[in-house]
Amino acid sequence: MMSRFFDKAAIVSAPSDHKFTAPMSSWRLCTVTQAEELKMLLQMYPVWLSFVTFYAVTVQMSSTLVEQGMFMDNHIGPFTIPPASLSIFNVLSVLVWVPLYEAFLVPLARRFMGNDKGFSRAQCLVIGLALSILAMVCAALLETRRLAITGANRLTYQSVPVPISILWQVPVYSVHGAAKVFASIGMAGFFYDHAPETMKSLCAALGQLTIAAGSYFNSLVLGVVAIATTRGGSLGGSRTT
Structure with a gap:
């Protein structure tokens, strides 16, 4: 139609x-x-929208996850770790997964899938989105555990660190780093391969536009959650520490 x-x-x-x-x-x-x-351009928009949610998750790595770390025990021996510095594990994960993808995963995929490129663009997209979901599941489980410890130690609504190590955030950052590798490869290849000949530059820009759209979508979600959790005089979900 x-x-x-x-x-x-x-x-x-x-x-x-x-x-x-x-x-x-x-x-x-x-x-x-x-x-x-x-x-052709309109047919790509469903994939474009899926990347909006992916980059909304990416923004969480530098916003709510840092806030979560502010209320966790950030002492390791005599050292104090700033919560924002744990994002280095996200970068390290990318540095590990890029050569691992090229040297090991692509040849393995060529052997078993019969694709000269290894993974197809769609497969990279799916793997990246699945790993981003896994990262959020890990973060949610960690937050559930943190809140349980908060209640057990009667620290609710107190701005003090909870006795749970901040290093439990490392798996979240690491999994999301792997997600960024697969999603970025899939996104760049998808928008270039499926774009019309006269619109390849435009479609490449659309791929970058998802970063901004994801940030706005993340702000919208956080705003809705804040409104929903502060009704009746509550301090909100992000303040139950």
Whole structure:
């Protein structure tokens, strides 16, 4: 239905006699190529929207996860670890997974899947999104445990560290680092391979636009959660420490 709707933009209607020699406006008639390129662009938007959620998760790594670490025990022996510094494990995970992907996973995928590129772009996308979900599951389980310890030690609504090591956040950062590797490879390849020839630069920019859209979506979600959890005079979910 949608395809036929856009096809009408390239159909020349029978002109009346006084319009027969008049040039047709580009706003009233486009080429078949333009119509097909628009349809290809619209077909990519569901994938684009999935990356909005992925980058909303990515923003969590530098916002709510840091806030979570502020209320955990950040002492390791004589050293005090700033909560924001744990993002280094996200970077280290990327540095580990990039050569691992090229040197081990791609040849393995070529052998068992028969694909010259190893993993297809869609497979990279799915793996990246699945790993980002796993990272959020790990963060949620950690927060559940932290709140349980908070209640057991009668520290609710007190701005003091909870006796649980901040190093429990390392798996969350590490898993998300792996997710970024697969998702970035899949996203760059998908938007370039599926983009029309005249829109490859535009589609590459659309891939980067998901970062901004993910940040706005994350802010929207946090705002909704804050409103929902502060009703009735409550301090909200992020303040139950």
